[in-house]
Each structure stands twice: as structure tokens, then as C-alpha cells.
Amino acid sequence: MQSSWNSTIHYATPAKRFWALIIDYAIIFIIYLFLIPMLSQKTLTGVFAPLELVTKYVPVGSWSNLPWLKFFKMYIVLQILLVMTNYAYAVYLVAHAGQTLGKKIMGIRVISLKTHKPPRCTAAFIRETVGKFASGIFFGLGFFWIFFNEKHQTWHDKIAGTIVVDE
Numbered sequence: 001m002q003s004s005w006n007s008t009i010h011y012a013t014p015a016k017r018f019w020a021l022i023i024d025y026a027i028i029f030i031i032y033l034f035l036i037p038m039l040s041q042k043t044l045t046g047v048f049a050p051l052e053l054v055t056k057y058v059p060v061g062s063w064s065n066l067p068w069l070k071f072f073k074m075y076i077v078l079q080i081l082l083v084m085t086n087y088a089y090a091v092y093l094v095a096h097a098g099q100t101l102g103k104k105i106m107g108i109r110v111i112s113l114k115t116h117k118p119p120r121c122t123a124a125f126i127r128e129t130v131g132k133f134a135s136g137i138f139f140g141l142g143f144f145w146i147f148f149n150e151k152h153q154t155w156h157d158k159i160a161g162t163i164v165v166d167e
Helices: 002-010 014-038 040-055 067-097 099-105 121-137 141-147 155-160
Strands: 108-112 164-167
Touching: 014 067, 014 099, 014 108, 014 141, 040 164, 099 108, 108 121, 121 141, 121 155, 121 164, 141 155
Parallel strands: none
Antiparallel strands: 108 164
16 A cells, blocks of 8 residues: 555656766766866875886886876875765755756656655665765666666666655
């Protein structure tokens, strides 16, 4: 027997969720563009320290003079920064408001199946990290699961015990 809450709920469509994701990635990209200029050589010196130790003791000539190594180090740092920015943005907003800016613009919200409120920090973290990794690892099958589930849940929704609904 379904509760009256379940009979009046409107699950977010795959299209709304897709466009919310595109908007969120655009926002993260803009944030990322502002963070890149803040990184100076002095800021990155501590980040590169472990890599410097490895390259210092590997007997392949002078690695520090190779231009690709400097590019590689910067690339690694920027990729880590991008991933951390993405997770911080998504986890914080989903846990505190139930929606990222993209979801807000599209008029959808993430809620817990049990409480019908925004997921707790732990559930938001699991949804946005482990859950989305699981959704994408098998050729994105977990994301496409939305088309086969009556509640339009993806694997990361199922793992975290959440649904995405219209506001």
C-alpha cells in the first residue's frame, strides 16, 4: 500500500536531470577558471614535493629540465583540483539544500526516500562520490538505469537511498 506522499510525488524527468548536470558542469568550470590563476609556483611547490623526490633519485638524467614534466605536474594538480571542486560543490549543496544550482534552475531536488528531506551529509557524500563512480564504471549503465526505474532512480540514487523530484 502506497502512502499519500508517494501518490502525489512527481519524479524528475531524465531530461531535467541531464540539463541540471550540464548547468552544474558549466558552473564548476567557471569556478575552476577562477581557481587556476590563484595557483602560483610558490603555492604548488609543496604539492610537487613528493614528485620531486621521485624524479631526483631516478637515474634517467636530469628530469627537472624536461619541459613535459613541468606540464605533467601542473596537469595532475589541476585535475585533482577539478575533482575536489566538483565533489565539494555537489556534496555541500545536496546535503544542505537538496539541490545544486543546476537542479535549482531546473526546478528539481534530491530527497531521502526515508525522510523526504535533503539527504544527510553522509548520504550526499556517498551519492556524489562512490555512487556516481559506480553509475559510470560499467559504460554508464548506472546513469541509464533512470529509463528502467519507475522512480527514475540511477544507481547512485539507489546506493544513497535518494530520489530526485520536481519542486
